[in-house]
Amino acid sequence: MLTKGEALEKVEKQKLSESDICDLFITPAIKEAGWNQLKQVRREVTLTPGPVIVRGNLSSRNKKLKKFADYVLSWKPGMPLAIVEAKDNKHSISSGLQQALGYAEILDLPSAFSSNGDGFASHNRDAAEGEETETELELGAFPDPEALWTRYRSFHGIADEDEGLVEQPYHMDASGKEPRYYQVEAINRTIEAIARGQKRVLLVMATGTGKTYTTFQIIWRLWKAGQAKRILFLADRNILVDQTLVNDFKPFGAAMTKIKNRKIDPAYEIHLGLYQAITGTEEADKIFKTVSRDFFDLIVIDECHRGSAADDSAWREILDYFDGAVQVGMTATPKETEYVSNITYFGDPVYTYTLKQGIEDGFLAPYKVIRIDIDRDVEGWTPPPGMVDDLGGLVEDREYNQKDMDRTLVLNQRTKLVAERVMKFLRATDPMSKTIIFCEDIDHAERMRKAIVNAAGKLAKDNSKYVMRITGDSVEGKAELDKFIDPEEPYPVIATTSQLLTTGVDAKTCKLIVIDRTINSMTMFKQIIGRGTRIDEDNNKFFFTIMDFKRATELFRDDAFDGAPVVIYEPGDSDDPVPPDPPDVDNDDIGDPDDEEPTGTKKFVVSGVTARVMNERIEYVGTDGKLVTESYRDYARKQIASEYQSLDEFIWHWNASERKQAIIEELEQRGVILENLAETVGKDFGDFDLLVHVAFGAPPLTRRERAEKVKKRNYFAKYGDKARAVLEALLDKYADDGVETIEDAKVLRLQPFTQLGTPMEIIKGAFGGKDAYEAALRELEDQIYGQAANE
Template sequence: MDKKDKQQLSEIDICDLFITPAIKEAGWDQMQQIRREVTLTPGPVIVRGNMSARNKKKKKFADYVLSKEPGIPIAVVEAKDNKHTVSHGMQQALGYVEILEVPSAFSSNGDAFASHNKVLATGEPIETEFPLDAFPTPATLWQRYKTYRGIEDQAEDLVIQPYHMDSSGKEPRYYQVEAINRTIEAVARGQKRVLLVMATGTGKTYTTFQTIWRLWKAQHVKRVLFLVDRNILADQTLVNDFKPFGSVMTKIKNRKIDPSYEIYLGLYQAITGPDEEDKIFKSVSRDFFDMIVIDECHRGSAADDSAWREILEYFSGAVQLGLTATPKETKYVSSTTYFGEPVYTYSLKQGIEDGFLAPYKVVRIDIDKDVLGWVPPPGMNDDLGQVIEHREYNQADMDRILVLNQRTKLVANRVMQYLNATDPFSKTIIFCEDIDHAERMRVAIVNAAGQVAIDNPNYVMRITGDSVEGKAELDNFIDPESRFPVIATTSELLSTGVDAKTCKLIVLDKTITSMTSFKQIIGRGTRIDEENGKWFFSIMDFKKATELFRDPDFDGEPVVIYEPGDDDDPVPPDPDPGDDVPDDEIQEEPGTYKVRVSGVPARIIHERIEYIGPDGDLITESYKDFSRKQIQSEYASLDDFLKRWNGEKKKQAILDELEEHGIVLDNLAAEIGKDYGDFDLICHIAFGQPPLTRKERANKVKKRNYFTQYGDQARAVLDALLEKYADEGINTLESAKVLKLKPFDQIGTPVEIITKVFGGKAKYEAAIQELEQALFEQDQTA
């Protein structure tokens, strides 16, 4: 094939005719080792106002991922059509190599391959080109990968142990693959303590399952103990992610470890306690378990005096894997000091940037008595007749020492105002200072909700450690299929370990100074739930807690900080003995006497909304501002845009491109006005042009007697199309399906209209393009 013909081929043709055959010829198995068109990340969700859209421009999509075995990527190939140079795709390939943490990147346009090699012998160039028939063999790139990752030859069988593949075809995401492979490689090197840091909502349990499965199938470990500290976590794991283990798996109960199983799920309160007879883990030998996995290991497992540490030390010869979203680093509790540095970290920031986690918007609200303070008049009594201490009370005192009932009412009303303006049935968690505050907030929400709370008694529930009724509704709250309860008021219970994936609003009326607690609370909202339409969540902050977002430690590497560790009780309350050990709850100590005052007014003095910006920091920006920047990144000037608009046969192509940037014009129309067409919305938002409504544009065309060049029937069709544009927009002009509707069906079928009235498809399409030019003609020289 000569060069001229080759340059007419599409990128897919180049792949099919040149690149794939060259890779196969080098010995790569097309079914097992070559994956085409691999989506690595879906692209982040952009939130502005109450609108959201996925920015598909930032989607990471590799043309080829080459693997030693399925799930063990070792190289990336980026393809381009033949109009580009051989190495044109290399920068893209290098981006994907960084994501997958592999050493080999290739680019090709069908003429040859360009190569980037991160593992080089002395004197070799980092980048080089070679002919199509010289692509490296699987053995060559596998050896390079082993060198790059530090994998010894004797560890190879363990490292390439296959993943579990279920009938649904579910595959691990790229970061889960990397977490699993890093853990397996660490174990293969003989490392006994391993730490994985993965943000809430990123699938730690599924990642753990695949890790255990591969180690177990390779017979590197035979008996595994997965330790959790809540019944709900053990039960969910048993029936969901760990289900493939089937009959070899059991949950430890009846205060006994049955030695006839291989995979054990354990509630650590069930296997240990303060007295020697409670320590049932000692009923088996120290070498009984080959591997122990500690879920949420920041919650005390690493404290020297904790119950979990005692279990870990007893089974000291086992591989010990710690899982956490928030490594705990204080003077008293340090998970990284115990486990060592994480073998892999996948942060909330990275998850949002990739598009696997839901972004958030923050509504910061300042209340006058919090910010300005309140000083009671001398000799003033509280609601119980006690004299109020004459001093200034501020935000730190609210609902801990001082209870202003009007403030509680104000918060509840603002929450309901937000929900009523968006969706009054959005799952919401309100974090309060303590149980007393959570109950008062429940009452205030009931009163603020009005009729909906009367019609649905479970609309709002207090779910705290002391409430049997509230805890009974916890499963319903986290179940996407259950509508009620909608709102949960709580203090600590829902901060950790509860998978409320449909939660769309988190309300912070709680003083939070612990970064660990803050991360766990934010983690309640980070799951994307496409099925239930949840793409982002909102944080309504009344106590300045979200200032922690600005702390470098929020999404940075963990460091040991010397601070009191009183926000996480290392040893939760002992369970009652019995068949089923209840979930541990944080039991609140009786607080100091609270000053309660009913008659002091409170008001909101300042409110602002912030969003996640391109660099991950919080910014204040409207959907209009965001759209303007994105449109101007595509079109530098109004002239550029008009040239593209008028030259594009199908305007929908332009709208699709903008949507890839996260711009949904329906969202803009909701802010600017629903009577404006896409063209005017773009020109107005991005370039400051005065907009015309669709009807105004249609009337201008009619006034110019545009239709006189056509016969009666063609005029009738075009006139009706113009009306359709005025009512519905540009899409109706570009789809022949509109001809099936009224009033066109009175003229003839779509085929009859196109062939008989206009004289064929080409002439019909030309008439549509002329009509569009007439609609936007006055703007062509703007």
């Protein structure tokens, strides 16, 4: 039973904001428990920014779904131990515990706490048998750092002798860049696995989530701790090695080298190698054998889905030779068949972060899909008897369908149709959007390049590099690859390719992916989709579009697209992203692997057969990660309806709100952006009318029409001349710019208000003070919207 003094104190405490509760009670209690406020306590930590919603050509973030922790408590930077969720004193001690526990689970932490300033509710995910999982603690009884570090070590199975390695600090650069929460998870789980003696480690992280940065931090900590003194980073494409060398791995400085000139130089500690450069079919090519089997302590295999785990692959030979080293496989797409299995070789992933998770969190760009069916693909085509192709060869008499197009049958009109449809989309959005067109093979990529040149017209005439074929055999095209992926370089804009750009190429600003090739491999499909998943806010890239001419995007509906990898005992994919290892290993400029022409396959090239689009459908990523057909208006309607059950309820809240902008901001948190709605409904309508029309089907009035209705009521007559002039000017401002403009006090610094005096002169002279001015403004808004319920 509270005493009278305690009851009064409780009443006063309940008047405090959540921020006040943190400052006055929670933070002091944590500090008194021995936590270093500068080094171990982080306040208001955004774990995820919230997903980007895309509908039509518009996008916005749903900030309502962002993950935001009030406190993250860490043992050392990058080593979180616990989450503390704060609530104001009107809530119970444990009301924030479920939220804290949710964050603790995604960070894989054993400790979650909640507080309202009276004490702490605690959840211990490492509770022993018979021990209570949830307890309540007095405000002065919060656990000290050592207690939660001991709990963390128990939870993750870290032995005393491994503590030094696990505690090894991250690399922190001058910019203050910190790993994202899932990168911290991936790094820490890998380090902890290695500390426990695990020799084979697999990390599965979706394309665009920063696998190379994560790899760098893993290597850095192992290297600095002395656990790994010589490290080999293996990749199978020059661009992957070169990007790594100059970007994420740059802090290694003089300790790092790229293996070249057929030599592994023992003077360096960090070695970056193209596997084709250190092995080959002949014994003399196997330069990795020029060093001892224990030369490397750590080997990291980038994009390890491409055959490294296959018993007969060249990579496997290197791994077997250095079998005493710790080996870490990195992939976005674990390849699991009877013949190639990452899991069989590396074991289950120590951490997995999928494309679906990345999109839901808001770190990866969502996509919209434009599926286009061409009549010759769907209905099929049979040549008339005795028909010859453009070269005079007799066209085989059978039915040709989608899988034959550009593999065995080339219909030039179909190629032209695809190119024209691509350019139609780019002209309607942004003709300078970086675009990758995936073709069946090199021949198809070249014909598509020509077709794009013709469809682009002046765009291609003004710059010959507007479209380039970038394939493994094209010296000119590959020379432009760095510029294509550089956000600062406008050209090339469009790249036609077959396989070279399927993986590893960091094309941040790629906004359009065109699929005009048959895809049977889920691995390849994931890699192709991965070319567009990076968000680049600096260049206004928040989503990307997939234009699918071959029904490849049906793979999105396959549970395997974003599911857990399992070994499938069936023949390996014939549509593997990378063909056999190239034989040329004589120099550093190894030819990157790319698609080859199907040997012994004859193509019939026919020019006179027409082709047309028979069906087109647009789909978007839904809240469940599945594709849905939905407009931005439909999305906005659902979001508004989830907040307000009826038109009357919305109108009541609108009229009761002292600041209409507060409602607008609340809806923006859900991804409902008024500018986007105005694009679909009309720019002359006010915020209120846009919302009630889209959500409830009410007939909208323009801002000007609402302003005229107010003027006809002549309610201004009760005010003095100066006040009436101000209110009439505010009404005109509403008609021009909307309610948020007149709610901003800065409006009084604009014309025509400046002719009436300074803002303070207007507020005091015309209305008698701030309270009276704000009351007059609310009455003006009531006049604007007050009749809405009766309309």
